[in-house]
Every structure is written in structure tokens, then in C-alpha cells.
Amino acid sequence: MRHFLEFEKPIAELEGKIEELRRATDAGGIDVAEEVGKLRDKAEALLRQTYAKLTPWQKALVARHPERPKAADYIRGLIEEWTPLAGDRAFADDAAVLAGLGRFRGRAVAVLGTEKGRDTESRVKHNFGMARPEGYRKAKRIMELAGRFGLPIISFVDTAGAFPGIEAEARGQAEAIARSIEAGLDAPVPFVATIIGEGGSGGAIALAAADRVLMLEHAIYSVISPEGCASILWRDAANAPQAAEALRLTAEDLRKLALIDAIIPEPLGGAHRDHAMILAAVSRQVWDCLEPLMALDGATLRARRREKFLEMGRTGVV
Structure with missing residues (x-):
């Protein structure tokens, strides 16, 4: 059964009626194809409008929708001969980060x-992506x-942020993040990331x-979650919608600010409605970016990547 978000309730009601009519047809042989067609057109129009x-x-x-394709789905769908690699060679493995060749x-x-992760068990295993x-x-x-x-790097990002626990701080969370960023900036190979x-x-x-x-059309990318921002500024996470507006965390905003390079359109109603379509779109866009980069030494x-990130602080766009 499809999971609907709060603002999708009118769409859910229409799709529920369509399902009821289909069941009635299966049970009694009643031909309601015309009525189903009208409702389907109405639901699609409402979905498009919403x-x-x-x-x-x-x-x-939408970015957090439980049925949205996860990193493991993209790896499974786009990467052949997948060989996972585990461990940091210092302390332990972390299931929140998938890595391999x-x-x-x-x-x-x-x-x-x-x-x-997708269900309770896998979310706990992967620490909710943190x-x-x-x-x-x-x-x-x-x-x-x-x-x-000499291997190009591809990454799929989907995290609310780094784990904020005391043990993570004790093991050098900030330093580990900084070193990872440094490794990305210093990599002598093409690197394409997708939010x-x-x-x-x-x-x-x-x-x-x-x-x-x-960045996928309905993904978000920000220094802090809307709830976290609201809790700091207003002492109330209920102000998250207001914070989301101020943070300018949508793909459209970030493209205007030149903080991302391209937006990948999603299927109507979000990536969760058609996994195959969004995987194909991501595959095309990643390859279109990766192919010309492979011709560079x-x-x-490294020089272009460094300049790209330095330029983000020089734009003056607000």
C-alpha cells in the first residue's frame, strides 16, 4: 500500500476510490472502466498541480519519503560487479556508509x-544514515x-547529518568529516556526487x-535540518516550515546559488512513484558528467575542483 504524505490527502482519496472501483470490478464483473479513467485523469491532474x-x-x-529509492537501490540498479569494502582500518566498519568497487x-x-535503510531493522542497522x-x-x-x-568516484548522498552522539565526538567526528572532505577535494580522479x-x-x-x-528535483541540501534550525532560532521545532523557507534548501535555490551543478527531474509525484525511471535518469546524468571529466588529468x-569550491564563497549571491 502506497504511503501518502499529509499534503497528498486529496490525491490519496482519489486513488483510494480508483482502487475500490477496481476491486468492485474484479469481484462482480461490473464494467467501470470509464469511471476509473475519469478518476485517474483527475488524480493525475491534481498530482501535477500539487x-x-x-x-x-x-x-x-518528499525528500524523506520512506518509499524513495535509497543509496543501496542506486548501487544495486546502476553498478555491476559490485564488491563492497568494509572498515576504516582503524576502529570499525560503519553500515551508514556504503563503499565499494x-x-x-x-x-x-x-x-x-x-x-x-527502509524498514525498522535496516534503519537501525544503518543508523538511519547518520x-x-x-x-x-x-x-x-x-x-x-x-x-x-585511477578509478572515478561516484557517490549517492542521503543523510540527515553526521551522528551527533557523544561517542562519535569522542572518536573525532569533526576531524573525520574534514579529512573526508579533504580526500574528495584532493582526489586525482573524476568525482560525481548526487544528492x-x-x-x-x-x-x-x-x-x-x-x-x-x-541533485534530484525534490531533494534537499542544507547546513542544518529545518527542525534543527527551528529549534535553535525559535526554540520550537514546530517552526520547521518557516525555517525550510529561510534555509533555501531546494534544488532550485541551490542551482541559482551555484552550489550544485544540475537538477535531475523526478517522475511526477516524486522518485518514490517510479524507481526505474529515476534510476535511468540518474544513470544518464551521472554518465554525462563523468565522461568529459575522464579526459582530464x-x-x-584537483585545480578545477579547488576553484569550484572557493568560488562558492565569492559569488555574493544572497
């Missing part, structure tokens, strides 16, 4: 992803490995200090 004017807060809800459209690549220091140190290890063997859901704070940029940063890639 998603054409989503607020930043509503986009945040494989082939993307026939080209050997290194792959990173923050994985939230990595600990060992996760970022694993990412750094894989990026350095990619540089050593597939939430891109939260340093926990996201640790896997997205890339030559090209792509390591020194040029």
Missing part, C-alpha cells in the same frame, strides 16, 4: 553512499584507493566534495 507548487517544507517531506556502464569505478567517524574514515580510504588506481534525498550538513558534503554535484581535476 507538485508544481511544493513549498520548501513539503519538498523536505564496481562497474558503471562498463567503466570501473569506486562508489560511496549514505544508506538510511555516519560515525569510522564511516567518514572509510569514505576517505576508498577515495584514496580510487586515486591510487538523492537529504543532504544534511558536513555529513553530506563529506561525500560530495566533487567535480560535479547533482589529475592535476587539472
Whole structure:
């Protein structure tokens, strides 16, 4: 059964009626094809109208949709001969960060992803996509490995942020994130990152200090979550919709600010409604970015990447 968000209630009611009519047809042989067709057209029109004017807060809800494809879905769907690699060679493995080697459209690549999990068991296993220091140190290890063997890097980012627990701070969370960002900026190979859901704070940029940063149409990317921002500014997480507006965390805002390079359109109603379509779209866009980068040498890639991120502070756009 499809999960509907709060603002999708009118759409849910129409789709519920369509399902009831279908069941009635199956049970009694009544032909209601014409009525179903009218309702389907009405539901699609309402869906199109609703998603054409989503607020930043509503986009945040879509970015977190439980049925939205996760990093593991993109790896499973786009990467052949996937070989996962585990551990940071210092403390432990972190299931919140997926890492490994494989082939993307026939080209050997290194792959990173923050994985939230889909059900209760997998969410707990992956710590809801919130990595600990060992996760970022694993990412750094894989990026350095990619540089050593000349493998392009692809990452899929979907995290509310780094794990904020005391034990993570005790093990050097800030330093681990900084080292991961440093490894991304210093990699002598092409690097393409895609924000597939939430891109939260340093926990996201640790896997997205890339030559090209792509973002799904209804993804979000921000220094802090709307709830976290509201709790700090208004002492009340209920002000999250207002915070989302102020944070300018949507793909459209970030493209205007030149903080991302391209927006990948999603299927009508969000990526969760058609996994195959969004995987194909991401595959095309990532390859279109990756292919020209593979013609550049390591020194040029590093210099351009450095300049790209330095330029973000010089635009003066507010």
C-alpha cells in the first residue's frame, strides 16, 4: 500500500476510490472502466498541480519519503560487479556508509553512499544514515584507493547529518568529516556526487566534495535540518516550515546559488512513484558528467575542483 504524505490527502482519496472501483470490478464483473479513467485523469491532474507548487517544507517531506529509492537501490540498479569494502582500518566498519568497487556502464569505478535503510531493522542497522567517524574514515580510504588506481568516484548522498552522539565526538567526528572532505577535494580522479534525498550538513558534503554535484528535483541540501534550525532560532521545532523557507534548501535555490551543478527531474509525484525511471535518469546524468571529466588529468581535476569550491564563497549571491 502506497504511503501518502499529509499534503497528498486529496490525491490519496482519489486513488483510494480508483482502487475500490477496481476491486468492485474484479469481484462482480461490473464494467467501470470509464469511471476509473475519469478518476485517474483527475488524480493525475491534481498530482501535477500539487507538485508544481511544493513549498520548501513539503519538498523536505518528499525528500524523506520512506518509499524513495535509497543509496543501496542506486548501487544495486546502476553498478555491476559490485564488491563492497568494509572498515576504516582503524576502529570499525560503519553500515551508514556504503563503499565499494564496481562497474558503471562498463567503466570501473569506486562508489560511496549514505544508506538510511527502509524498514525498522535496516534503519537501525544503518543508523538511519547518520555516519560515525569510522564511516567518514572509510569514505576517505576508498577515495584514496580510487586515486591510487585511477578509478572515478561516484557517490549517492542521503543523510540527515553526521551522528551527533557523544561517542562519535569522542572518536573525532569533526576531524573525520574534514579529512573526508579533504580526500574528495584532493582526489586525482573524476568525482560525481548526487544528492538523492537529504543532504544534511558536513555529513553530506563529506561525500560530495566533487567535480560535479547533482541533485534530484525534490531533494534537499542544507547546513542544518529545518527542525534543527527551528529549534535553535525559535526554540520550537514546530517552526520547521518557516525555517525550510529561510534555509533555501531546494534544488532550485541551490542551482541559482551555484552550489550544485544540475537538477535531475523526478517522475511526477516524486522518485518514490517510479524507481526505474529515476534510476535511468540518474544513470544518464551521472554518465554525462563523468565522461568529459575522464579526459582530464589529475592535476587539472584537483585545480578545477579547488576553484569550484572557493568560488562558492565569492559569488555574493544572497
